[in-house]
Amino acid sequence: MTALLQTQKLAGETWQQIGRLIRQLHDLQICHTDLNAHNILVQHTEAKQKCWLLDFDKCGEKSGNFWKAENLTRLHRSFVKETKRMKIQFTEQNWAELMSGYHQNFNKKDK
Numbered sequence: 001m002t003a004l005l006q007t008q009k010l011a012g013e014t015w016q017q018i019g020r021l022i023r024q025l026h027d028l029q030i031c032h033t034d035l036n037a038h039n040i041l042v043q044h045t046e047a048k049q050k051c052w053l054l055d056f057d058k059c060g061e062k063s064g065n066f067w068k069a070e071n072l073t074r075l076h077r078s079f080v081k082e083t084k085r086m087k088i089q090f091t092e093q094n095w096a097e098l099m100s101g102y103h104q105n106f107n108k109k110d111k
Contacts, residue, residue, distance in 0.1 A: 001040040005088035012097045014042060017051050019101025022072070025053065031062040035071055036078035037088070072102070 004010075018040060025032060032039070034055050041052040079090045 001042055002037050002082050002086050002088050004042055005037070005082075005090060006086055009089045010042065010094065012094075014049065014051070015094050015097035016101030016104065017049075019098040020104060021051050021053060022075075022098075023102045023104075026068045026071070029061050029063060031059060031067055031071060032056065033058045033060075035075045037075070037082050037090075038078075072099075 022032075022035070032053060032055075035053070039054045041054055043050045043052065076095055079088070079095065082088045083090050
């Protein structure tokens, strides 16, 4: 995803799609221990766009909900870091859109 963000901005719907994808993982109690900007793939096809999470080699099930916010904080830190290091196009508005997708149409189990 970082290579893509070096050359273009993503639409708000794409950020929301990424947020929904992460939420699906979290709802299954799967902790992606290396969730960062490099481990998200945005695939464009003629018909649609699909987002994927990559690099699951150290991931696994984790009980409780305390770790979910930490996981998202780690991802946010990665995006901020890559804006400086790789000059990716990422703003706090993008993060708000991702979080909007994360919280969209889900039961609030982690309150």
